[in-house]
Amino acid sequence: MTDFSSKIVIPTPAAMAQATEDGMLAKATKPWFEMFLLSLTGGAYIALGFLFFVTSQQGLGAPFPVGPAKVLGGVVFSVGLMLVVISGSDLFTGTTMTVMPLLSKRLGVGRFLGHWGVAIVGNFIGSVLVALLVLWAGTPSSNKSAWGLVVLNTTLAKVSLTWGHAFFLAVLANFAVCLAVWMANSGRSTADKILAIVGPIALFVASGFEHSVANMFMLPMGWLIKNFAPDTFWAGEAITKAGKTAADFDAITPGAIFFDNLIPVILGNIVGGAVFVGIYFWACYIRPAQRAKALEAAGAHAAR
Known part of the structure; x- marks a missing residue:
């Protein structure tokens, strides 16, 4: 006979808010080296996702x-x-929600900012390592250089954005990403979490929004292809058919990568994740619960 007493119950939105705050606090208070290692894989895994995107x-x-x-x-x-x-890796765009335990005064400002810094550095290193592996594997030349051409065209479009466009596209991107993480927290199985993630992520990518960690892979990948791809890559059918040469991608420079894209995108991602999701749900659920608890405590004290 089926035991319905063990039925899985999805948490209420208020419970999810508290669970998210607790999870963000746990991430921000890990030992520094462990935090760094998990940030490396955070960047690497997003790079693998973008690699899959390019292939498609x-x-x-x-x-x-x-x-x-x-x-x-x-x-x-x-x-x-x-x-x-699923792996518990640390992704900077998700860590923007550590503003929740900060607002609840469970996390100090120094630790809060330190966690963000470690996540950004670790994500960048992990992303670039995957880009190097892809270059050394010769993947950009695959399918008659069609793979590398997608990267170059995408990178050029990203570094050509104005600061305003890059910023607001980034706000929208991390609004969607943090909502995906939020919904995944309600999952009680791997399948639940995967299903919760697909929709918001497909939405932001298909809409052309800007994600800083994804760009930490794509933009260095484009620069590496432009500068280090072999002559056989530039002689590939996809490149020659498109009438492209390396000179067409001269705008892809380290300065353009950092100052024209990554900086405004990181700032926009902070607003999209910290303000639109973290602070918003903290104000909706955590703060009212704290006030109610304080009032209850005050009433109990007065009754003594």
């Missing part, structure tokens, strides 16, 4: 519909966040 976009020009191509890219990219969430 090869040759998807006319007459293939643009919308379905973008949605396909978003769905396959979501594998990156699935790996991050």
Whole structure:
């Protein structure tokens, strides 16, 4: 006979808010070296997701519909966040929600900022290591250089954004990413968490929003291809058919990568995650619960 007493119960939104705050506090108070190691894989796993995205976009020009191509890219990219969430890795865009325990005065400012710094550095190193492995594996030359051409075109488009566009696209990206993490926290199985992640991530990627950690892979990958791809890459059919040469991608420079994209995107991601999700849900659920508890304690004290 089925035992319905063991039925899984999805937590209420208020309980999820508290669970998210507790989870963010646990991440921010890990030993520094452990935090760094988990940040390395956070960057590496998002890089793998973007690698999958690039692979899915090869040759998807006319007459293939643009919308379905973008949605396909978003769905396959979501594998990156699935790996991050299930493995417990540390992703800077998600760590923006550590503002919740900060507001509850459970986390000091120094530890709060230190966690963000470690996450950014670790994510960047992990992302670039994957980019180097991809370059050394010769993947950019695959499918007659079509793979590398997708990276170059995407990188060029990203470094060509204005600061305003990059910032607001980043706000929207991390709004979606943190909502994906939030919903994944309600999952009670691996399948639940995966299903919760796919929709918001496909939404942000298909819409062309900007994610700082994803760009920590894509932009260095584009720069590496531009500067270190062999002559056989530039002689590939996809490159020659498109009429492209290395000179067409001269705008892809370290300065453009950092100052024209990563800085405004990191700032936008902070607003999208910390303000639109972390502070918002803290104000909706955590703060009222704290006030109610304080009032109850005051009433109990007065009754003595």
